[in-house]
Amino acid sequence: xxxxxxxxxxxxxxxxxxxxxxxxxxxxxxxxxxxxxxxxxxxxxxxxxxxxxxxxxxxxxxxxxxxxxxxxxxxxxxxxxxxxxxxxxxxxxxxxxxxxxxxxxxxxxxxxxxxxxxxxxxxxxxxxxxxxxxxxxxxxxxxxxxxxxxxxxxxxxxxxxxxxxxxxxxxxxxxxxxxxxxxxxxxxxxxxxxxxxxxxxxxxxxxxxxxxxxxxxxxxxxxxxxxxxxxxxxxxxxxxxxxxxxxxxxxxxxxxxxxxxxxxxxxxxxxxxxxxxxxxxxxxxxxxxxxxxxxxxxxxxxxxxxxxxxxxxxxxxxxxxxxxxxxxxxxxxxxxxxxxxxxxxxxxxxxxxxxxxxxxxxxxxxxxxxxxxxxxxxxxxxxxxxxxxxxxxxxxxxxxxxxxxxxxxxxxxxxxxxxxxxxxxxxxxxxxxxxxxxxxxxxxxxxxxxxxxxxxxxxxxxxxxxxxxxxxxxxxxxxxxxxxxxxxxxxxxxxxxxxxxxxxxxxxxxxxxxxxxxxxxxxxxxxxxxxxxxxxxxxxxxxxxxxxxxxxxxxxxxxxxxxxxxxxxxxxxxxxxxxxxxxxxxxxxxxxxxxxxxxxxxxxxxxxxxxxxxxxxxxxxxxxxxxxxxxxxxxxxxxxxxxxxxxxxxxxxxxxxxxxxxxxxxxxxxxxxxxxxxxxxxxxxxxxxxxxxxxxxxxxxxxxxxxxxxxxxxxxxxxxxxxxxxxxxxxxxxxxxxxxxxxxxxxxxxxxxxxxxxxx
Amino acid sequence: xxxxxxxxxxxxxxxxxxxxxxxxxxxxxxxxxxxxxxxxxxxxxxxxxxxxxxxxxxxxxxxxxxxxxxxxxxxxxxxxxxxxxxxxxxxxxxxxxxxxxxxxxxxxxxxxxxxxxxxxxxxxxxxxxxxxxxxxxxxxxxxxxxxxxxxxxxxxx
Numbered sequence: 001x002x003x004x005x006x007x008x009x010x011x012x013x014x015x016x017x018x019x020x021x022x023x024x025x026x027x028x029x030x031x032x033x034x035x036x037x038x039x040x041x042x043x044x045x046x047x048x049x050x051x052x053x054x055x056x057x058x059x060x061x062x063x064x065x066x067x068x069x070x071x072x073x074x075x076x077x078x079x080x081x082x083x084x085x086x087x088x089x090x091x092x093x094x095x096x097x098x099x100x101x102x103x104x105x106x107x108x109x110x111x112x113x114x115x116x117x118x119x120x121x122x123x124x125x126x127x128x129x130x131x132x133x134x135x136x137x138x139x140x141x142x143x144x145x146x147x148x149x150x151x152x153x154x155x156x157x158x159x160x161x162x163x164x165x166x167x168x169x170x171x172x173x174x175x176x177x178x179x180x181x182x183x184x185x186x187x188x189x190x191x192x193x194x195x196x197x198x199x200x201x202x203x204x205x206x207x208x209x210x211x212x213x214x215x216x217x218x219x220x221x222x223x224x225x226x227x228x229x230x231x232x233x234x235x236x237x238x239x240x241x242x243x244x245x246x247x248x249x250x251x252x253x254x255x256x257x258x259x260x261x262x263x264x265x266x267x268x269x270x271x272x273x274x275x276x277x278x279x280x281x282x283x284x285x286x287x288x289x290x291x292x293x294x295x296x297x298x299x300x301x302x303x304x305x306x307x308x309x310x311x312x313x314x315x316x317x318x319x320x321x322x323x324x325x326x327x328x329x330x331x332x333x334x335x336x337x338x339x340x341x342x343x344x345x346x347x348x349x350x351x352x353x354x355x356x357x358x359x360x361x362x363x364x365x366x367x368x369x370x371x372x373x374x375x376x377x378x379x380x381x382x383x384x385x386x387x388x389x390x391x392x393x394x395x396x397x398x399x400x401x402x403x404x405x406x407x408x409x410x411x412x413x414x415x416x417x418x419x420x421x422x423x424x425x426x427x428x429x430x431x432x433x434x435x436x437x438x439x440x441x442x443x444x445x446x447x448x449x450x451x452x453x454x455x456x457x458x459x460x461x462x463x464x465x466x467x468x469x470x471x472x473x474x475x476x477x478x479x480x481x482x483x484x485x486x487x488x489x490x491x492x493x494x495x496x497x498x499x500x501x502x503x504x505x506x507x508x509x510x511x512x513x514x515x516x517x518x519x520x521x522x523x524x525x526x527x528x529x530x531x532x533x534x535x536x537x538x539x540x541x542x543x544x545x546x547x548x549x550x551x552x553x554x555x556x557x558x559x560x561x562x563x564x565x566x567x568x569x570x571x572x573x574x575x576x577x578x579x580x581x582x583x584x585x586x587x588x589x590x591x592x593x594x595x596x597x598x599x600x601x602x603x604x605x606x607x608x609x610x611x612x613x614x615x616x617x618x619x620x621x622x623x624x625x626x627x628x629x630x631x632x633x634x635x636x637x638x639x640x641x642x643x644x645x646x647x648x649x650x651x652x653x654x655x656x657x658x659x660x661x662x663x664x665x666x667x668x669x670x671x672x673x674x675x676x677x678x679x680x681x682x683x684x685x686x687x688x689x690x691x692x693x694x695x696x697x698x699x700x701x702x703x704x705x706x707x708x709x710x711x712x713x714x715x716x717x718x719x720x721x722x723x724x725x726x727x728x729x730x731x732x733x734x735x736x737x738x739x740x741x742x743x744x745x746x747x748x749x750x751x752x753x754x755x756x757x758x759x760x
Numbered sequence: 761x762x763x764x765x766x767x768x769x770x771x772x773x774x775x776x777x778x779x780x781x782x783x784x785x786x787x788x789x790x791x792x793x794x795x796x797x798x799x800x801x802x803x804x805x806x807x808x809x810x811x812x813x814x815x816x817x818x819x820x821x822x823x824x825x826x827x828x829x830x831x832x833x834x835x836x837x838x839x840x841x842x843x844x845x846x847x848x849x850x851x852x853x854x855x856x857x858x859x860x861x862x863x864x865x866x867x868x869x870x871x872x873x874x875x876x877x878x879x880x881x882x883x884x885x886x887x888x889x890x891x892x893x894x895x896x897x898x899x900x901x902x903x904x905x906x907x908x909x910x911x912x913x914x915x916x917x
Binding site: 009010011013029031034035037038039041042043044045048134205206208209257258259261289496497498651652654655657658659660661662663685686687691693694695700 | 787852881884890
């Protein structure tokens with residue numbers, strides 16, 4: 001296929017990359033602090049450690065999509081030395097919702113740590129523990145379970161009409177609506193009404209590190225849990241609920257993580273591990289392998305979205321109506337939140353006077369869904385952006401001009417009542433992107449032999465935290481300038497691999513003019529670091545980064561004012577030193593003097609809650625070739641344009657974009673975790689789950705729009721989630737344009753493409 | 761049975777059985793935990809090590825096959841605390857995010873550069889085809905291998 005690429009894909013040399021701008025650290029290409037350990041194999045993930053006196057737990061998973069356990073015979077497992085088994089019969093009868101991250105959110109609880117009523121292949125029946133993993137796995141194989149197999153529900157549309165509800169609560173669906181404006185009037189007076197139904201797939205996060213968690217009972221009734229997670233305090237409240245412990249007795253420690261993408265955001269194995277450790281009075285390590293991580297953790301929720309658009313005679317948007325079904329999988333988890341997050345995006349990309357968004361999360365006999373990079377944003381943008389291209393084609397509008405006439409402008413408000421859009425630079429993203437990509441000539445359809453070549457693009461928006469939503473947004477941070485002038489920043493951050501800790505060090509280093517190798521930024525430990533609502537919702541740079549900047553400013557001012565008091569002469573802070581009268585003092589000297597003579601430590605604690613939640617924006621352009629004989633798509637070239645306000649670390653921003661595109665290309669073309677009529681997954685491991693590898697990736701050009709976002713540190717805003725949002729619809733739009741098809745069921749596998757071509 | 765082999769330049773001996781894979785031998789017995797298990801099925805490349813200079817998925821190789829072989833893991837790349845050219849290039853090009861695939865990527869690339877000191881860009885991408893990375897989109901990893909190849913050649917001339 002590479003012979004078809006007209007542009008040779010050249011790998012760039014480091015010196016060819018765009019340099020940073022006018023700051024000391026902000027916007028520069030600063031190496032990540034954990035890099036040296038990672039390239040030498042010294043960065044130990046949870047499963048790399050040795051845990052004294054610990055039992056290693058493996059979960060006995062249901063092989064059936066829907067079944068009740070009649071009986072379980074563990075005798076042959078228990079006959080092995082050191083083996084213990086905990087079954088659903090031992091487990092506390094406490095229901096929880098793995099996607100609830102704050103007490104009182106009232107996310108419907110329907111999951112137990114272990115269950116005798118299996119609701120998907122991979123549901124947790126028992127926990128088998130042994131002194132080592134190999135013994136535990138052998139013991140698990142010796143347990144005999146007698147299941148009464150029941151009818152599964154696989155189709156989310158069918159879940160509402162299934163003869164029997166899957167859960168004892170009898171609830172068939174969890175509805176949600178968002179509405180504003182006169183939708184009915186708009187549709188009645190519209191010159192054109194267009195409608196499409198778009199289906200997006202269930203996707204495995206595929207963090208390279210499979211899930212693992214460690215729990216140990218500690219003195220004074222404290223349960224200590226080590227987990228590579230994203231929301232420490234969310235895990236804490238779920239574990240506390242299951243164990244019926246006060247939060248103060250549940251200590252959660254974030255440990256090194258080999259990727260998450262939302263897959264380690266919800267409480268998956270943590271409650272089970274904590275309960276086992278407390279029950280057995282032993283440390284417990286639960287490890288999983290890839291099969292278990294695919295079947296028994298979380299997936300991106302599949303969605304079916306019907307969207308109707310009302311337009312006036314000039315192609316102006318009057319109103320949109322949505323009917324969306326989100327497949328929660330076996331347990332509700334965060335799926336209803338994902339549904340509502342989808343709805344919240346519909347009023348923030350285009351100027352649209354009226355929207356009616358109605359949807360529901362439904363439970364099926366499949367792997368539970370939950371958070372996944374973008375939290376509904378890739379799904380809703382696939383729905384709206386594929387539909388927008390199709391309606392343009394049907395009505396004869398140019399897809400660029402149509403969007404430019406309808407996209408939001410900087411400073412627009414959100415008619416749904418959510419936070420204002422801020423410095424929303426989507427129009428600039430589109431116009432500059434179209435020019436740089438050469439949209440006018442690339443969008444033409446080339447046809448030779450069995451090949452068709454064309455291009456497509458898609459626009460999108462994503463948030464920057466929770467301000468203006470039903471959720472609160474609070475973070476705490478401490479900055480202490482130490483006696484030698486080095487700095488510790490205590491946070492409850494979670495390093496996910498994206499460089500969060502280094503980015504925050506850059507912000508603090510910029511404020512204090514302290515070299516980054518003298519700054520340490522901590523991850524979270526619920527007993528020693530302050531509260532934070534979690535590394536979710538694209539809030540880390542905009543909210544936590546800004547809190548670190550403000551806190552560092554306060555620490556700087558505290559040191560300056562204390563020094564001024566101490567020496568009684570005008571004092572300024574310059575370039576990492578204090579200028580006291582005519583005298584220059586190093587930070588260390590100043591801190592020591594303020595401590596010993598002034599009785600003050602330079603340690604500032606800040607609680608921060610943002611009052612804004614602007615939009616980040618982006619456009620992706622894809623140039624593709626389709627082989628009409630095999631249905632195989634080659635992505636020839638790619639441009640990503642992102643309105644990021646200001647890059648904190650250019651390498652990290654580009655890294656998020658490259659990785660986001662890799663995930664999005666999979667959503668467009670290859671990645672799908674399907675289930676057959678019996679509820680059996682199509683993929684058990686990576687052999688049947690195809691992600692883009694190095695030779696399949698297109699060359700990627702990145703254009704950053706950096707016009708500053710008020711309220712963000714040095715004008716920065718989010719990139720990590722939005723980076724994957726417009727990829728899939730851009731590719732689908734390109735394929736539909738090249739072939740003249742109207743394919744709306746993702747991913748566009750060769751089989752689906754060949755089928756669509758046959759139907760033309 | 762007892763086998764003898766070389767790991768990272770040092771002679772080793774270990775007791776292995778038929779159920780033990782090379783990855784188990786390296787991780788559990790020798791505590792070389794840079795070797796990661798991402799899929800256990802030879803699909804992701806996270807467990808890549810070099811056996812007599814050839815990259816293999818250590819999750820697919822029975823431990824007994826290490827007998828008499830020369831094995832390299834990423835722990836053996838840095839010499840006297842000095843990172844290899846490739847390791848340094850991974851840092852310089854930001855080719856590491858979560859780090860779980862990194863050791864396998866570096867070893868696969870190391871094997872390529874040992875064989876070809878002037879690989880084409882296509883050679884680099886093809887060599888990395890069996891190593892999955894979910895974080896970086898491979899772009900900075902390819903740059904790191906390219907940069908390392910350039911630097912190694914420049915140092916020779």
